[in-house]
Amino acid sequence: MRFMLLFSRQGKLRLQKWYLAMSDKERKKMVRELMQVVLARKPKMCSFLEWRDLKVVYKRYASLYFCCAIEGQDNELITLELIHRYVELLDKYFGSVCELDIIFNFEKAYFILDEFLMGGDVQDTSKKSVLKAIEQADLLQEDGKERNVQ
Amino acid sequence: MPAVSKGDGMRGLAVFISDIRNCKSKEAEIKRINKELANIRSKFKGDKALDGYSKKKYVCKLLFIFLLGHDIDFGHMEAVNLLSSNRYTEKQIGYLFISVLVNSNSELIRLINNAIKNDLASRNPTFMGLALHCIANVGSREMAEAFAGEIPKILVAGDTMDSVKQSAALCLLRLYRTSPDLVPMGDWTSRVVHLLNDQHLGVVTAATSLITTLAQKNPEEFKTSVSLAVSRLSRIVTSASTDLQDYTYYFVPAPWLSVKLLRLLQCYPPPEDPAVRGRLTECLETILNKAQEPPKSKKVQHSNAKNAVLFEAISLIIHHDSEPNLLVRACNQLGQFLQHRETNLRYLALESMCTLASSEFSHEAVKTHIETVINALKTERDVSVRQRAVDLLYAMCDRSNAQQIVAEMLNYLETADYSIREEIVLKVAILAEKYAVDYTWYVDTILNLIRIAGDYVSEEVWYRVIQIVINRDDVQGYAAKTVFEALQAPACHENLVKVGGYILGEFGNLIAGDPRSSPLIQFNLLHSKFHLCSVPTRALLLSTYIKFVNLFPEIKTTIQDVLRSDSQLKNADVELQQRAVEYLRLSTIASTDILATVLEEMPPFPERESSILAKLKKKKGPSTVTDLEETKKERSADMNGGTEPAPVNASAVSTPSPSADLLGLGTGPPPNAAPAPASSGSLLVDVFSEPASAVTQLAPGSQENFASPDLASSELVSEEPSEAARGADELTHKFVCKNNGVLFENQLLQIGLKSEFRQNLGRMFIFYGNKTSTQFLTFTPTLICSDELQSNLNLQTKPVDPTVDGGAQVQQVVNIECISDFTEAPVLNIQFRYGGTFQNVSVKLPITLNKFFQPTEMASQDFFQRWKQLSNPQQEVQNIFKAKHPMDPEITKAKIIGFGSALLEEVDPNPANFVGAGIIHTRTAQIGCLLRLEPNLQAQMYRLTLRTSKETVSQRLCELLSEQF
Numbered sequence A: 001m002r003f004m005l006l007f008s009r010q011g012k013l014r015l016q017k018w019y020l021a022m023s024d025k026e027r028k029k030m031v032r033e034l035m036q037v038v039l040a041r042k043p044k045m046c047s048f049l050e051w052r053d054l055k056v057v058y059k060r061y062a063s064l065y066f067c068c069a070i071e072g073q074d075n076e077l078i079t080l081e082l083i084h085r086y087v088e089l090l091d092k093y094f095g096s097v098c099e100l101d102i103i104f105n106f107e108k109a110y111f112i113l114d115e116f117l118m119g120g121d122v123q124d125t126s127k128k129s130v131l132k133a134i135e136q137a138d139l140l141q142e143d144g145k146e147r148n149v150q
Numbered sequence B: 001m002p003a004v005s006k007g008d009g010m011r012g013l014a015v016f017i018s019d020i021r022n023c024k025s026k027e028a029e030i031k032r033i034n035k036e037l038a039n040i041r042s043k044f045k046g047d048k049a050l051d052g053y054s055k056k057k058y059v060c061k062l063l064f065i066f067l068l069g070h071d072i073d074f075g076h077m078e079a080v081n082l083l084s085s086n087r088y089t090e091k092q093i094g095y096l097f098i099s100v101l102v103n104s105n106s107e108l109i110r111l112i113n114n115a116i117k118n119d120l121a122s123r124n125p126t127f128m129g130l131a132l133h134c135i136a137n138v139g140s141r142e143m144a145e146a147f148a149g150e151i152p153k154i155l156v157a158g159d160t161m162d163s164v165k166q167s168a169a170l171c172l173l174r175l176y177r178t179s180p181d182l183v184p185m186g187d188w189t190s191r192v193v194h195l196l197n198d199q200h201l202g203v204v205t206a207a208t209s210l211i212t213t214l215a216q217k218n219p220e221e222f223k224t225s226v227s228l229a230v231s232r233l234s235r236i237v238t239s240a241s242t243d244l245q246d247y248t249y250y251f252v253p254a255p256w257l258s259v260k261l262l263r264l265l266q267c268y269p270p271p272e273d274p275a276v277r278g279r280l281t282e283c284l285e286t287i288l289n290k291a292q293e294p295p296k297s298k299k300v301q302h303s304n305a306k307n308a309v310l311f312e313a314i315s316l317i318i319h320h321d322s323e324p325n326l327l328v329r330a331c332n333q334l335g336q337f338l339q340h341r342e343t344n345l346r347y348l349a350l351e352s353m354c355t356l357a358s359s360e361f362s363h364e365a366v367k368t369h370i371e372t373v374i375n376a377l378k379t380e381r382d383v384s385v386r387q388r389a390v391d392l393l394y395a396m397c398d399r400s401n402a403q404q405i406v407a408e409m410l411n412y413l414e415t416a417d418y419s420i421r422e423e424i425v426l427k428v429a430i431l432a433e434k435y436a437v438d439y440t441w442y443v444d445t446i447l448n449l450i451r452i453a454g455d456y457v458s459e460e461v462w463y464r465v466i467q468i469v470i471n472r473d474d475v476q477g478y479a480a481k482t483v484f485e486a487l488q489a490p491a492c493h494e495n496l497v498k499v500g501g502y503i504l505g506e507f508g509n510l511i512a513g514d515p516r517s518s519p520l521i522q523f524n525l526l527h528s529k530f531h532l533c534s535v536p537t538r539a540l541l542l543s544t545y546i547k548f549v550n551l552f553p554e555i556k557t558t559i560q561d562v563l564r565s566d567s568q569l570k571n572a573d574v575e576l577q578q579r580a581v582e583y584l585r586l587s588t589i590a591s592t593d594i595l596a597t598v599l600e601e602m603p604p605f606p607e608r609e610s611s612i613l614a615k616l617k618k619k620k621g622p623s624t625v626t627d628l629e630e631t632k633k634e635r636s637a638d639m640n641g642g643t644e645p646a647p648v649n650a651s652a653v654s655t656p657s658p659s660a661d662l663l664g665l666g667t668g669p670p671p672n673a674a675p676a677p678a679s680s681g682s683l684l685v686d687v688f689s690e691p692a693s694a695v696t697q698l699a700p701g702s703q704e705n706f707a708s709p710d711l712a713s714s715e716l717v718s719e720e721p722s723e724a725a726r727g728a729d730e731l732t733h734k735f736v737c738k739n740n741g742v743l744f745e746n747q748l749l750q751i752g753l754k755s756e757f758r759q760n761l762g763r764m765f766i767f768y769g770n771k772t773s774t775q776f777l778t779f780t781p782t783l784i785c786s787d788e789l790q791s792n793l794n795l796q797t798k799p800v801d802p803t804v805d806g807g808a809q810v811q812q813v814v815n816i817e818c819i820s821d822f823t824e825a826p827v828l829n830i831q832f833r834y835g836g837t838f839q840n841v842s843v844k845l846p847i848t849l850n851k852f853f854q855p856t857e858m859a860s861q862d863f864f865q866r867w868k869q870l871s872n873p874q875q876e877v878q879n880i881f882k883a884k885h886p887m888d889p890e891i892t893k894a895k896i897i898g899f900g901s902a903l904l905e906e907v908d909p910n911p912a913n914f915v916g917a918g919i920i921h922t923r924t925a926q927i928g929c930l931l932r933l934e935p936n937l938q939a940q941m942y943r944l945t946l947r948t949s950k951e952t953v954s955q956r957l958c959e960l961l962s963e964q965f
Helices: A024-039 A076-094 A099-104 A106-116 A127-149 B011-022 B026-045 B052-067 B076-083 B088-100 B106-121 B125-138 B141-147 B150-156 B162-178 B188-197 B201-217 B225-238 B255-265 B274-292 B300-320 B324-338 B343-357 B363-367 B370-379 B383-396 B402-413 B418-434 B439-456 B459-471 B476-486 B494-511 B519-530 B535-551 B553-564 B574-589 B592-598 B611-619 B625-642 B656-663 B680-689 B703-707 B723-734 B787-792 B860-869 B889-899 B951-962
Strands: A003-008 A013-018 A048-051 A054-061 A064-070 B740-745 B749-758 B761-770 B776-784 B793-797 B809-818 B827-834 B837-844 B853-855 B876-882 B902-904 B914-921 B926-936 B941-948
Touching: A003 A024, A013 A024, A013 A099, A013 A106, A013 B052, A024 A048, A024 A054, A024 A064, A048 B343, A048 B383, A054 A076, A064 A076, A076 A099, A076 A106, A076 A127, A076 B255, A076 B300, A076 B343, A099 A106, A099 B011, A106 A127, A106 B052, A106 B088, A127 B088, A127 B125, B011 B026, B011 B052, B026 B052, B052 B076, B052 B088, B076 B088, B076 B106, B088 B106, B088 B125, B106 B125, B106 B141, B125 B141, B125 B150, B125 B162, B141 B150, B141 B162, B150 B162, B150 B188, B162 B188, B162 B201, B188 B201, B188 B225, B201 B225, B201 B255, B225 B255, B225 B274, B255 B300, B274 B300, B274 B324, B300 B324, B300 B343, B324 B343, B324 B363, B324 B370, B343 B363, B343 B370, B343 B383, B363 B383, B370 B383, B370 B402, B383 B402, B383 B418, B402 B418, B402 B439, B418 B439, B418 B459, B418 B611, B439 B459, B439 B476, B439 B494, B459 B476, B459 B494, B459 B611, B476 B494, B494 B519, B494 B535, B519 B535, B519 B553, B535 B553, B535 B574, B535 B592, B553 B574, B574 B592, B574 B837, B740 B837, B749 B827, B749 B837, B761 B776, B776 B809, B787 B793, B860 B914, B860 B926, B876 B951, B889 B902, B889 B914, B889 B926, B889 B951, B926 B951, B941 B951
Parallel strands: none
Antiparallel strands: A003 A013, A003 A064, A048 A054, A054 A064, B740 B749, B749 B761, B761 B809, B776 B827, B793 B809, B827 B837, B853 B914, B876 B941, B902 B914, B914 B926, B926 B941
16 A cells, blocks of 8 residues: 545545655645545545556545555455454544544544554454554553553 | 543643634634744743653644644654653654654654664563554665664564564565665575464464565565465365454455465466465365355445455456466456446456456457446446446457447547546557558548547557558558548648648648549648648648649649748748748759659658557556666657658758758759750760770772772771760651651650651641649740851741640641751750749750752662762762661661652662662752662671762761661
8 A cells, every 4th residue: 555545525634644755745746636536526436546556445434535545456345445444443442433533633543543554554454453452552651641640 | 522532632732623623714723833833842942841741742733733734844853752751652652753754864863763773672562563663654764774684583583472573574564665675585584484374363464465575576485475375365265254253354254364365376376286276276266156155244344355355366367367267257257247236346347357358268258248348338427437448348359349349439439538538549549550450440440539539649649540551552542532531621630630731741642633632622621721730730731731742743833832921931930930941942943853752752660569559558557667668768769750750751851951962952953954865874874885886987988999898997986976965966866767756855844746848848846745733834945046057947936825734735836948958956945934943945956957858769870870970079978887776678768768868779789778869958959869878787887878969968968867777
């Protein structure tokens, strides 16, 4: 996977994860361009499209678009389910996740994504292992807090 | 505020985010952000040391501001400080900031690398995980240099925790992708392969990704992974859906891992070991079988995961391309998907079938779905699906269905989305060329393309049609006719004007016979489009015009007028101006021969890969660098043949001065100079190769000589007439013994003669024929006689019409009176303008003294009596010469009669000799003439003797007659 974007129907970027080196300027240009393409598509259309030299797989959940850019050889359907699994992870963590959760806890959204994907490849597909890792980290935070209090 | 805030929420951050969200305008947002940035800056610079929490909070705010799209130019140091915090949450934010906002500041990188090194060595799996994530996220070369050696150790160490192994595998993968040279292969590789057997499916998943990428570059090193992958895959596909617990996704066992294993197997050919191969085939069959089973869940996730594995399996089957049975099953499965209600599946089925179409085993099976695919092209509402349908039609096209597919694609092109038109145009052009049996179909198809989607017809496409038409003479006439008809449309695309201009410039002559497409009509048609076209097209049309000058001399002046107009000669565009100037000059100054050479039909293009194909390759998808290079080369190679389809031979275009010299325009003799007869070349050869033809002349001899010529004693005198004179004389000689015939002919003009003489009077009809299709203007023939000739010969004529239409003939009558005997011949000079160039032709008019001969019959006795009477040495002229023609007595007789004298039979005692007699009539005198011609067959020579009452007449007649034998 080359990159993943989360953006709202209004075209507000909520999360961006890049797995390839690129200048800021180029990234901004790509985001703008791709958002335009995806937002223009109608609901019943297929979830895949060719864009530049990449394949784009996207899916809309409520007001949020999840959008992955993959390479020619990559499997579209499994990428679609990768998006779904990420949504499930967010949902499990936040408890019926909504866009606001991701806005206010953007750093958590990044942490969960990092646990799930690394360098653009899936690290672990087990919901349990990913969530366990996140909870462990949260636990460490609590520990730190307690120690802090003491 | 969010409902849930796990861990320690940062209240300050939440408030700030709320503030930003409440901003009513962009300006307010920027104001709020600037306020916050100032606040953070002062906190970071303040004397009071910040605690970890505050640092974390401010760094997090900076991160948020950055993610909103604003630039952040400080805070990096504080983030790096957070990395060395012992608190996980502070460290985590520090790493997040670094991974999102990495800066190539070397000082920072060193500090970051230090922190990472510490965390990797900490043996704390969560810290190690954070450090590995950071490396993978940044993935820079500096990091690869620092850690590429370390990570493989972590990956294969026995005591590394599973989660760290997963991270290490993917981290290494990331480094290998950015800097493969820095990742050392070694002992660890074989141990990595064995991770495919790992108990933990998460580890297997991560390791499979790594191995796949490594195996692509080092297939030998990872060859053992094939059998391991097959057995792992086999265990997954045969497992019950609950066996794999959390790795089962919506009743599909480990779909991610399955897909990855199938990808890994695509790095290799089919396994050689029959057992492994059999097991793999079983797996693939199982996957295909499962597709036919009823779904275990109605959820889309279930079918997606299941089909993800299925499509990957089909990819592997296509990659192996060795099991016809599996290929046909795959094709049938995809055929089902073509009509599936899920758009995604239809899309993928079309995509996958594209690759299946190229396999010889399944090509025919794919073709059976043609109607469905055409239907998809017509009915799919999603452009990306229609695009796939176009791709598939292209892939399944062969000779059997090309006409149908091309027709459907053209059909679709009329309504196709603008985004894919260019590609469709390329594909149609390629198919039409590749499968053309009948090239008229090809030409029609390309013209249709231009009509329907002219804007999307790239240069490569129209270059190609021209290359093909030029290379195939069977289609040239049709192409000319078709473009001519297409150009009739009131509004036609500029690309059509280009193709039309080029083709008519080359082959317009093939349709010029039809009065509906006469040269002038062709020219006017093209020129009517001229002013609507862009500069490159106009430049091309100018080249077409100069080609027309060659093809159709009759419209030369029209074209010259166009070239001469201010809008051309003074065009602001330098290229157009140069062409107009050069072409005008070329047409004015060059003779027809030179024009014909310079503007010759283009030679066939060398056959090479279609430039369009190269373009499509370039357009389609990512290809390796070398491929791209090749494509580039290909394109530039085509440029030579195609870019500037200069209809004029290379040497004539543009480059001004050298080409002028090549053409001899500036320095050579005026092309209209002497009408050097076409045979002048061979004449030269004759002169130099046959010195024997030099005329032998015997000193004026006596009677004895006459009786028995002593040729041995003759002395050789070589005659060296100037070539031109000789050539011109030759023409005249032709008419010495005859009165009708063609006097002169070149590529423009033919002059015919018909004449009759009676006593000292004669009448000559001169016919001037215009051989071209262009008018001759100011056509002026003039008869030139020297003063001396004028006193001996009286010529009367009337001027002719100064305009000679193309193909027409005009006649001029010359009345002749011979006053006294003469030796010179009058010269006929003709001047006229042809297509703007001045032509000048001069030729001797064959009015010779013998024309005024009246034959006189006499008996042998009379002849010898008179012969003796004319014994005065001044009255006799004798010439001995070598025969230039076969010595046939019948021809000789005819020539003597044609010369005008009577041929007297049975006069000479030697029957081989010829004698003749006659009277030359002039106004002032009548001169009796006797002649005797003695052939010597053995020596191939003649002796000619003339005796007349006047020395000059004897002399002249002898000259004239000598040349005839």
